[in-house]
Amino acid sequence: MLSKISETRKSFDEDLSKVSNLKSLEELRIKYLSRKGIVPQLFEGFQDVSREEKKNVGQALNELKIFTQNQYDLFKEKLENSLKSSEEPDIDISLPGRKIELGSKHLITQTLDEIKEVFKGLGFSVYEGPELESDYNNFGALNFPDDHPARDMQDTFFINKNFLLRTHTSPVQIRLMQQKKPPIRALMPGKVFRNEAISAKSYCLFHQIEGLVVDTDITFAELKGTLVGFIKQFFGKDVVYRFRASFFPFTEPSAEMDIWWQPKGKAGRWLEILGCGMVDPNVLINVGIDPEKYIGYAFGMGIERPAMRKYGIDDIRILFDSDIRFLRQF
Amino acid sequence: MKISLNWLSDYVDITGISIDELVDKVSTAGLEVEEVIDQSDVLANMVVGFVKETKRHPNADKLTLCIVSDGTNEYSVVCGAPNVAVGQKVPFAKVGAIIPSNGLKLEKVKIRGEVSLGMICSEKELGISENHEGIMVLNPDLKEGTELAEAFGMNDIVIDVAITPNRADALSHIGFARDVAAIFKRKFHYPKVEIIESKKKSGEAAKVEIIDSKNCPRYIGKVVQGVTIKESPEWLKRKLKSIGLRPINNVVDVTNFVLYEVGQPLHAFDLDNLAENKIVVKCSAEGEKFISLDSKERILSSNDLMICDGNKNVAIAGVMGGENSEVTEQTKNILIESAFFNPSSIRKTAKRLGLSTDASFRFERGTDYNIVIWAAQRAAQLIQEVAGGVILNGEIDAYPDTIPTRSTSARFSRINKVLGYDVAKDEVLNILTDLGFEIQEVTSEGVTVNIPGFRHDVEREIDIIEEVARIYGYHKIPDVNHISVTLEEKVDQASFNDNIRNTLTSLGFYEIITNSLVNSDIAERFGHSIKVLNPQSSEMSHLRPSMLPGMLQSVSNNLKVSERNLNFFEIGKTFEKKNDGEIISFEDFIETEHLIIGITGYAIQSEWYGKDKLFDIFDLKGFVESFLMSIFPKIQFTFQQKKSDFFDLTFSIGVKENEIGIGGKVKSELLVLFDVNQDLFTYIFNIDRLKEVEVSEQTFTDLLKFPKVYRDVAFILDKTVESDKVTEIIKGASSNLLHQIKLFDIFQSDSLGEEKKSLAFQLEFYDSDKTLTEKEVEKDLRNIIKAVEKTFYAQLRGS
Structure with missing residues (x-):
């Protein structure tokens, strides 16, 4: 009897391993566990077992019953689960998802970030300064003489005789050089103001980014090299450029950098991108740096115009109108 | 400034240099060419025409039908001029030509039923003169079909050059030529001045006295007698017209010519109108009146340098002459003024009078004190050439203190x-x-x-x-392509704001930038504002004292285009006076960096998965909390309900003693001001204070190794009890096993009673050192329930 039991267990295992679907599982159940199945049949034969064997056989029979039933239940559950999970649920996947709308930085911020990224890679630190400035920091210290036509280059909003809205980020240079001794390698982004009527072409404020390097062995050639590297990264390595002599009271020699702009279907032309030059010795003297020992260069550029050109925006006012239809595009 | 290349070649040989090369090289050397104007373009599509036939217009007595030939084709043209006749050579504008006098483009037209394929032009229509008597009749030797520009010798090219303020020396053809010569290594020369002078000396006919030698270091007078004032000859008129100047009369034209030739502004006085034939240079008396050449009355100040005769003002020095001594048709004798004035004096006067002239423009930038004699002689030479007369000998050279050569x-x-x-x-x-x-x-x-x-x-x-x-x-000069980078401490003062921007954009906010200038109404309503001395308009007369008006305006702009659901933020400076006095130092005002966030409209609208939901104050608070959590992960902020002039449902945020932000639901009277007709929730942070928040170094906390136990508990309380007060009591009553309290349900109903509400909390317990026992949790829970019940006379729900 005991051997019969162990044989049954063996054949059950074998049969179970062959089960692959609910139908063959049901066949297995009928074969072993149904009322006329092998396991109940074995219990029928229990009465014929001798008394001394009854204890062992009974235990083995019970174990077999529990084992086969458990195995069957487990397997059934497993099979049903696997079937359930492969079943297609009844949903319309073409419905839009629950998305979270991300915002965006202003186009001007994005452009500033792009420029900052390039110069940070060249070892520049970033400094900021106030927008309401003294006449001295904005003009005097930067070598603009009083009553000089150079002041007309920048239409100024005055608060009074001595205070104004900064017309460029250059006063940050002055503040920095007053606080920090060379070597200096600084980048100065910020908002600046020009007293101009608002139109498609001009706005009363715009953004600038300015660079300043002061050290013992700085040259005009290095200034050129740095800026060429920058515009190649910013406008692409095939950009056509030129340095053109110019005038700023706070640099000498001074230059402007133009790039060749070729709009589709129109005549190409040179576009001014930035102003630059070697820091005028008078500026260094004004902040207490010895111009014989130290040489500096500086450069500055507006952000709005290159950004507008890059994206084909022809009215500057749209940048400051907060129209969400515009903001969503960037 | 306009430079005519024909005129330029009087001083420097530019043959063989292409226009492109010239433009490029002078531009990169600092004289930036902004425009190249080919004069022949003005007469494009115009040729010498031959009038082959004429006949009366069938429908109009005064019109003539002409057949005009250009040598290859014949055109039928309707002409209204009485002097048109067969056999004439005429200026013929074809279809497509632009008529210089009115800028209109010629098209094929029908005039009284007859087709006209062009136009025969008058001198006026061609912009040559004011003559509009009839059509212009050309030299019969001209070949028909010749381009009109060629026939007129209009082959000049004019370039418009932007001269930087430091380069006063380049504000003339000679000055420009000097740079061109240096750049291209060409020869440069001044024109020869050879004059025959009378025996009589200039000094015998006129006197010059400088009283203010500081502002007028040098004054040259030269006299030409017996001139005839008339129209200038063609060559002179053409030179002036080529650079956009209007010819006036021969003497005035010569002074203008010399100005544009060498850069020395000159003035011609009618000598007979100068009392005592005398020039005195001195400052005006305060409040004196003077009628300048443009017939305007000018009120002078004691700082204005004047040219006077024996008894009156005759010119504002270096700026503009006066009506009382100008050259007229009756003028016979002339005093030529060629002077050097102190640049800053001229600039002050010109600025104060709001008067910028060709002369003042050059004087305020600095003219050449050595060229004055040459310029006077050159003018005398040309005046004699075009107006006759006798040049008196020598010059009156009033030059009290010779300027040393530097x-x-x-x-x-x-x-x-x-x-x-x-x-x-x-x-x-x-x-x-x-x-x-x-x-x-x-x-x-x-x-x-x-x-x-x-x-x-x-x-x-x-x-x-x-x-x-x-x-x-x-x-x-080579572009160095390797740079030395100093190894120093890296600073990025902007990184804090970069962080803010990153957080807010990922929370769904769009960055805006609004005008920092606002009108006085807004400025006064929102703070102790600062006024701009010289605003562009009354709409932009003050610096913004608050970020709120910009946000309101932005929302308003969007509502106008039916965009109603908005999440905006802006980072910017505000400006406020500290006291009522004048700003004399940086201590008298505060410039503060602020962040404003604003939400309006629907948080969820028209989505299949959820009910429409308008933004409310808790959305605002939620954004504020998420924002702070992202920027300051470990800092505990205190929220406090407040009253405010700008918000309802106001709450402020503080850390330690400092208030770092305030906001709420914008008051409806402000919304009305900006035409905003829906709720707007905004929060304003002071970034300068945010930057001061002390952040301790972030350290890693071990992950929990034992299970957490959760218990839900709900209380029925008076409606007025604030939820965070309950939270505080719960915290206080529990042991350190309670780690988190989350309010998950607020419920009100009739069954609870009108004045009651139910708050349900989920409590999270754990011990980081061992597995909690049921007993420990139950003990905490009992204490919590007891404390809440006692403090708020609350009742445990479901008990």
């Missing part, structure tokens, strides 16, 4: 150090010589030069270096 030196080694490139010594010397510098001394170390009187911008070594660099060519 000189400066440059070290060759310094040139190379600054530029980072070795420019050859000879090259340096040649450039300086070509630009008019007189070489005084050359050593192996450097060069000393005398600075010409026309270069007020050059005084130091660095100025010499610039001259060398720009003429040598910036493009020839």
Whole structure:
């Protein structure tokens, strides 16, 4: 009897391993566990077992019953689960998802970030300064003489005789050089103001980014090299450029950098991108740096115009109108 | 400033230099060409026509039907001029031509039923003169079909050059020619002045007295007698017209010509209108009145330098002449003024009077005190040529204190150090010589030069270096492609704001930038504002004292285009006075950096998965909390309900003693001001204070190894009890096993009673050192329930 039991267990295992679907599982159940199945049949034969064997056989029979039933239940559950999970649920996947709308930085911020990224890679630190400035920091210290036509280059909003809205980020240079001794390698982004009527072409404020390097062995050639590297990264390595002599009271020699702009279907032309030059010795003297020992260069550029050109925006006012239809595009 | 290339070639030979090359090289050397105007373009599509036939217009007595030939084709043209006749050579404008006098483009038209394929032009229509009597009849020897520009000799090219304020010397054809000569290594020369003078001296016919020699260091007078004032000859008119000047009469035209030739402003007085035939240069009396050449009455100040005769003002020095001494048709005798004025004096007067003239523009930038005699002689020569008369001998040269010649030196080694490139010594010397510098001394170390009187911008070594660099060519100085980077502490003062921007954009906010200038109504309503002295308009007269108006305006702009669901933020400066006095130092005002966030409209609208939901105050608070959590992960902020002039449902946020932000639901009276007709929730942070928040170094906390136990508990309380008060009591009553309290349900109903509400909390317990026992949790829970019940007379729900 005991051997019969162990044989049954063996054949059950074998049969179970062959089960692959609910139908063959049901066949297995009928074969072993149904009322006329092998396991109940074995219990029928229990009465014929001798008394001394009854204890062992009974235990083995019970174990077999529990084992086969458990195995069957487990397997059934497993099979049903696997079937359930492969079943297609009844949903319309073409419905839009629950998305979270991300915002965006202003186009001007994005452009500033792009420029900052390039110069940070060249070892520049970033400094900021106030927008309401003294006449001295904005003009005097930067070598603009009083009553000089150079002041007309920048239409100024005055608060009074001595205070104004900064017309460029250059006063940050002055503040920095007053606080920090060379070597200096600084980048100065910020908002600046020009007293101009608002139109498609001009706005009363715009953004600038300015660079300043002061050290013992700085040259005009290095200034050129740095800026060429920058515009190649910013406008692409095939950009056509030129340095053109110019005038700023706070640099000498001074230059402007133009790039060749070729709009589709129109005549190409040179576009001014930035102003630059070697820091005028008078500026260094004004902040207490010895111009014989130290040489500096500086450069500055507006952000709005290159950004507008890059994206084909022809009215500057749209940048400051907060129209969400515009903001969503960037 | 306009430069005519024909005129330019009187002083420098530019043959063989293409326009493109000229434009490129002078631009990169600092004289930026902004526009190239080919004069022949004005007469494009116009040719010499031959009138082959004429007949009366069938429908109009005064019109003539003409057949005009251009040598290849014949055109039928309707002409209204009485003088048109067969056999004439005429200026013929074809279809497509633009008529210079009115800018209209000719098209094929029908005039009284007859087709007209062009136009026969009058002198006026061609912009040549005011003559509109009839059509212009051309020299019969001209060949038909010849381009009209060619027939008229209009082959000039004019360039418009932007001259920077330092380069007053380039504000003339001769000054420009000097740079061109230096750049292209061409010969440059002044025109020869050869005059035959009478025996009588200028000084016998007129006197000059300088009283204010500080503002007028030098004054030249030269007299020409017996002139005839009339129209200028063609060559002179053409020169002036080519650069956009209107010819007036021969004498005035000569003074203008010399101004644009050499850059010295001149003035011609009618000598017979100068009392005592005398010039006195002095400052005006305060409040004096003077009628300038443009017939306007000017009120003078005691700082205005004036040219006077024996008893009255006759000109505002260096700015504009007066009506009382101007050259008229009756003028016979002329005093030519050729002077040097103090630039800053002229600038002050011109600025104060709001009057910028060709003369003041040059004087305020600095003219050449050495050219004044040459300019007076040149003018006399040309006046005699075009107006006849006798030139009196010599000049009256009032020059009390001779201006010393300035000189400066440059070290060759310094040139190379600054530029980072070795420019050859000879090259340096040649450039300086070509630009008019007189070489005084050359050593192996450097060069000393005398600075010409026309270069007020050059005084130091660095100025010499610039001259060398720009003429040598910036493009020839190499672009160094490896740079030395100093290893120093890296600073990024902008990184805090970069962080803020990153957080807010990922929370769904769009960054805006609004105008920092606002009108006075808004400025006064929102703070202690600062006024702009010279605003562009009344709409932009003050600096913003708050970020709120910009946000309101932005929302308003969007509502106008039916965009109603908005999440905006802006980072910017606000400006406020600290007291009522004038701003005399940085202590008198505060410039503060702020962040404002604003939400309006629907948080969820028209989505299949959820009910529409308008933004409310808890959305605002939620954004604020998420924002702070992202920027300051470990800092505990206190929220406090407040009253505010700008918000309802106001709450402030503080850390330690400092208030770092305030906001709420914008008051409806402010919304009305900006035409905003929906709720707007905004929060304003003071970034300067946010930056001061002390952040301790972030450290890692071990992850929990034991299970957490959750218990839900709900209380029925009075409606007025604030939830965070309950939270506080719960916290206080529990042991340190309670780690988190989350309010998950607020419930009100009739069954609870009108004045009651139910708050349900989920409590999270754990011990980081062991597994909690049921007993420990139950003990905490009992204490919590007891405390809440006792403090708020609350009732445990479901008990």
